[in-house]
Amino acid sequence: MSWSALPSAADPTPSSDPVTLNEAADRASAAASWVEENWATWLSVSLRMVLILVIALVLRRVIRRALTKLIDRMNRGAQTVEGSALGGLLVNAERRRQRSEAIGSVLRSVTSFLILGTAALMMLGALNINLAPLLASAGVAGVALGFGARNLVTDFLSGVFMIIEDQYGVGDTIDAGVASGEVIEVGLRVTKLRGDHGEIWYVRNGEVKRIGNLSQGWATADVDVVVRPTEDLERVRTVITEVAENLAKDDPWNERLWGPVQVLGLDSVTLEAATVRVSAKTMPGQAKGIERELRWRVKRALDEAGIQLVGAGPAVAPAVETDSSAGVSAPSALASPTSPQSLATAPIPPGPTLAK
Numbered sequence: 001m002s003w004s005a006l007p008s009a010a011d012p013t014p015s016s017d018p019v020t021l022n023e024a025a026d027r028a029s030a031a032a033s034w035v036e037e038n039w040a041t042w043l044s045v046s047l048r049m050v051l052i053l054v055i056a057l058v059l060r061r062v063i064r065r066a067l068t069k070l071i072d073r074m075n076r077g078a079q080t081v082e083g084s085a086l087g088g089l090l091v092n093a094e095r096r097r098q099r100s101e102a103i104g105s106v107l108r109s110v111t112s113f114l115i116l117g118t119a120a121l122m123m124l125g126a127l128n129i130n131l132a133p134l135l136a137s138a139g140v141a142g143v144a145l146g147f148g149a150r151n152l153v154t155d156f157l158s159g160v161f162m163i164i165e166d167q168y169g170v171g172d173t174i175d176a177g178v179a180s181g182e183v184i185e186v187g188l189r190v191t192k193l194r195g196d197h198g199e200i201w202y203v204r205n206g207e208v209k210r211i212g213n214l215s216q217g218w219a220t221a222d223v224d225v226v227v228r229p230t231e232d233l234e235r236v237r238t239v240i241t242e243v244a245e246n247l248a249k250d251d252p253w254n255e256r257l258w259g260p261v262q263v264l265g266l267d268s269v270t271l272e273a274a275t276v277r278v279s280a281k282t283m284p285g286q287a288k289g290i291e292r293e294l295r296w297r298v299k300r301a302l303d304e305a306g307i308q309l310v311g312a313g314p315a316v317a318p319a320v321e322t323d324s325s326a327g328v329s330a331p332s333a334l335a336s337p338t339s340p341q342s343l344a345t346a347p348i349p350p351g352p353t354l355a356k
Helices: 021-082 093-126 132-148 150-164 233-249 287-305 340-344
Strands: 173-175 180-186 190-194 200-204 219-227 262-269 274-282
Touching: 021 093, 093 150, 150 180, 150 190, 219 233, 219 287, 233 262, 233 274, 233 287, 274 287
Parallel strands: none
Antiparallel strands: 173 180, 180 190, 190 200, 219 274, 262 274
């Protein structure tokens, strides 16, 4: 396309010489001929740019709708599993929903950036604009932005991989090293945790070096029963086993226990105490509740059986034979008023008054 300048008739700068009618007609004819020569090129470029923009918008809308339908299907599947018997073994619906929404948001953003960015470059190319300086400048700006916002990029990429790999989700209890608690929100840059005392921790995903998920798979409830070493250990085992069997039959503990409560045996023996270890495999996140209930029942059963726990009652000091005369003090010489010591401490009586 020729972008040559219009004839002088198109120049809006006023001339000092008067323009005749013939000159004006010639300039108008030249401008009309210039438009007639280039209108086809203008129309072709305009149609090409409009076509590129329309195709980009349609493609972007189709892909975004497909991603939205895929996410909705995943959420419906998660809700179906949540109401079945496998709901306790798999992630809950809220966790699946937030995870799928986060992944869908990332995919939609990446799709929009790629499609619209490519369409913009193609439209600039249709205008015969040299893209090499523009791409070089964008590369330099991208490198500078990458160095300046490297922590932000690190947080974003770490959040993406955490969500894709399903390292944790909403409702999980995790130990992130810098903080621990229940996950209440998972973002691409920050993860929110609810601490044991109600505080909210905002943990940047790039700062997390290790994750300990306490809500996946299964948990272990461990209870140490400390008794006196002189107790009959077989009797202690029998009492604890009976308590464990009753606990496995009662609601809701029978659903939270994923295996029998086992008496593992002596964990340690000293002159003062013998420690019996009791362990059970439980549902994720239910170990502490089962430990408290098991301690409660074991303590009550041992009291009924007459087995005393170490530290359960006040310590009684052993009786020591003492001399009955140890508390009697020796007789004092001041006790007798006629003793020399008592007379020495008596006040001196006043002498006779002398009158003149």
